[in-house]
Amino acid sequence: MDEQTHPYGPSVARLIEEFALMPGIGRKSAERLAQYVVNMKKSSAASLIQAIDSVKRSIRRCEVCHALTEKELCDICSDPRRDRTLVCVVEQPKDVISLEASGAFPGTFHVLHGSLSPLNGIGPEKLTINSLLKRIEADGVTELVMATNPTLEGDGTALYISNLLDNRGVRITRLARGIASGSVLEFANKEMLADALRGRQAF
Incomplete structure (x- = not known):
């Protein structure tokens, strides 16, 4: 519906349009969210605005792994108990949260912030692959666990990185295929992720 009609x-129409841009939010859900906001107390709405503003001002990328954090280093990278020679490569920050919940991984992570998709104009330069290569050299990484999503783009990204590391003495492994092909990590349960991590295989 046009915002003028x-x-x-128009203010509510614009709010609906903004909610509808969010992933997983359809038109009906956007309208329900907008209706909820309209009916909120002004104090509650102000708190919501402040929370969003705080997140946008405070959240940054970890200088090492590129996960989201409020500090220079995320809690995982700053933890001396984590094995820095073991790095798990994921596509998005939310994947770190999913894998951490399994409690099965003692190493650190590296967030690519996407996957290779030439048709969408996403090449290696738009991901954090160069930063990953520098980490491998600096930290003496001995194993790289490719935990990109089991999709065409995810597998292509894993293969690309694997080829870059050919003959560098780094063991490349992949999450065990306990995760269904075509699915994404955030929808896998803890047990499935733990089995996939423990059962990782040579790439």
């Missing part, structure tokens, strides 16, 4: 006026 929305029964509640």
Whole structure:
């Protein structure tokens, strides 16, 4: 519906349009969220605005692994108990949260912030692959666990990185295929992720 003809006026129409841009939010869900906001107390709405503003001002990328954090280094990279020679490569920050919940991985992570997708204009330069290569040299990484999503783009990204590391003495492993092909990590349960990590195989 055009914002000029929305029964509640253009401000509500704009709010609906903004909610509808969010992943997983359809038009009906966007309308329900907008209705909820309209009915909120002003104090609650102000708290929500402040929370969003705080997140946008405070959250940054970890200088080592590129996960999201409020400090220069995330809690994992700053933990001396983590094995820095073992690095798990994931596509998105939310994947770190999913794998950490399994409690099965003693190493550190590296977030690519996407996967290779030439058709969408996403090449190696738009990911954090160069930073990963520098980490491998600096930290003496001995094993790289490719935990990109089991999709065409995820597998292609894993293969690309594997080829870059050919003859560098780094063991390349892949999550065991306990995760269904075509699925994404955030929807896998703890047990499935733990089995996949423990059962990783040579790439």
